[in-house]
Amino acid sequence: MFMLNPNIIKDEELEILLTDVSSLYGYDFTQYSRASLKRRLNRICVIDKFTSFAELRYNLIHHPEYLQRFIEEITVNVTEMFRDPSFYKALREKVFPKLGTYPFIRIWLAGCATGEEAYSIAILLKEANLYNRSLIYATDINPGVLEKARKGIFPISQMKQYSENYILSGGAADFSQYYTANYDMVKFDTDLKEKMIFSTHNLVSDSSFNEFQLIICRNVLIYFEKELQNKVFKLFNDSLDNFGFLALGAKETIRFSNLENHYKQVVTEKIWKKIK
Template sequence: MIEDAEVELILSDLFDIHGYDFTNYARASLKRRIHRLFTLDKFPSFAEFRYRIKSDTGYLKQVIEGLTVTVTEMFRDPLFYKALRTEVVPSLAAKPFIRIWHAGCSTGEEVFSMAILLREANLLHKSLLYATDLNPEVLEKARKGIFPLAQMKLYSENYIEAGGKQDFSSYYTAQYGQVKFDEKLAERMIFSTHNLVSDRSFNEFDLVLCRNVLIYFDKYLQERTLHLFDESIGKLGYLALGSKETLNFSALKPKYKQLSKEKIWRKIG
C-alpha cells in the first residue's frame, strides 16, 4: 500500500513540476486513486512510479485522469433536472442573455443535458454554456459531443423522468456503436481548462453548476470554492450542487435560499 508520506511526495511533484495543485483534496480518496495507479501499472518500486510521473508527460495525462473524477451521465439525478426545468429555467427566460457555468464538467454529458433543457424552453439561442474542467483530456471528449450508444437507453429514461417530452433520439445521430449530439447544441458551449483550486472568477453567471466535485475537497477548499462561485453568481442567480453537497455549513448560507428538496440555491443577498 502507498504510504501517506509517499502520497505527499507525489502531490508535491505534481504541483512543483507540472502545476497541478491537489493539496486540499481529500486525502483518503487521493490515496486510493494513487494506489490504484501504482498497482494497475505494476511498478516494481515507488521510486520508479515517482520518476515516471516526474519525467513522462504522456504518463502524466493518465495520472491526472486517474486522480480527477469523470463519473457522469446525462440527466443524472432526473428529479434534479426536473427542478431545473420547472423552477430555474423559466426564471431565466426574462433575461436578455443567459450565462451558465458548468464547473468540473467532466466529459460533458451534463452540459448537453442543460443545452437540451434550454432548447426545449426556446432559450438556447440566447444562452452561453461555459464548461470547464481541470483535465484537458476529458474536455477534448466533451467538445466532440460523442458518447457510447449503449448509454442512450439509460439517458433516455433519465430524460423522460426529468420531464422530457420529445423523442430523445431526435437529439443525436447513431453510427458504429456511438452517437453524436446535434452540433447546434454544441454551438452554444465554450470549453476551457479551469482549476478550482487556483484560478479566479472569469465572468458573471445566472447559474453555476458544480455537481459531485466538492465531496473530493477538504473543508478549506470547499469553502474557498463556494466563495469563488459566490463571486461568479449575479444578483438572483442560482448555484446547483451534487446530491451529497450542501451550502448549509458555509458562511455563505445566509445569502442563499434553497429551492424545493433539490440541491439548488438562489442568491438573495
C-alpha cells in the same frame, strides 16, 4: 484481476507525490480529500502497472507527458446524462422560468468531465426555448476530457439509461432525435454545442472569469477538503449574478459554509438562490 486496489502508496508517500506535482507542474492537490486520492493513486498503480511508489514517482518526475494522464486518472470523471432526473426536473420547472427573464443567460458548468451534463443542459435549454440566448461555459481541470466533451460522441450502450433519465426529468420529446447512431457510438447534434464554450479551469488556482446566472458544480466538491470547499464557494459567489442560482450534487451543501446566509435553498434538490 484486482477487484480492490492494493495498498501500494502509503500515506506519507502520497504527500510526497502531491508536493512533487505542485512544485514541478503547478497543480495543487494538497487540499483534495485524502481518502479518495489514495484510492485513485493505488488504482493508477494497478492500471499503469507500477509496483512501487518509487516507480510511479520516477515516471511522474521524468516524463512530463505522463502528467496529463496522471491528473485525469486521480480525478474522478465518471458522469452521465440527466443523472438524478429530479434535479433536471427542478431546473426545468423552478429555475429556467426565472432565467427566462434575463435577456442573456450565462451558465457555468464547473467540472464538466466528458460533457454529458453539458449536452443535457443544452437539451433542456432548447426545450425551454432559451437556447438561442444562452451560453454554456463548460470547464474542467483535464484537457483530455474536454476534448471528448467537444466531440459529443458517447457509447450507444448508455442511451437506454439516458433516455429513461430524460423522460423522468420531464422530457417529452423522443430522446433519439438528439443524436445520430453510428455502430456502437452516437453523436449528438452539432447544434447542441453551438452555444458551448469548453475551457480548462482549475477550481483550486484559477479565478473568476465571468458573471453567471447559473453555476452548476455537481459531485466535484466531495473530492475537496472543507477549507477548499469554502474557497470554491467564495469563487462561485464572486462569479454569480445577484439572484443567480447555484446547483450542487445530491449530497453536497453550502449549509455549513461562511456563505450560508447569502443563499436560500429553492427546492429539495440542491439548488440555491443568491439573495444578497
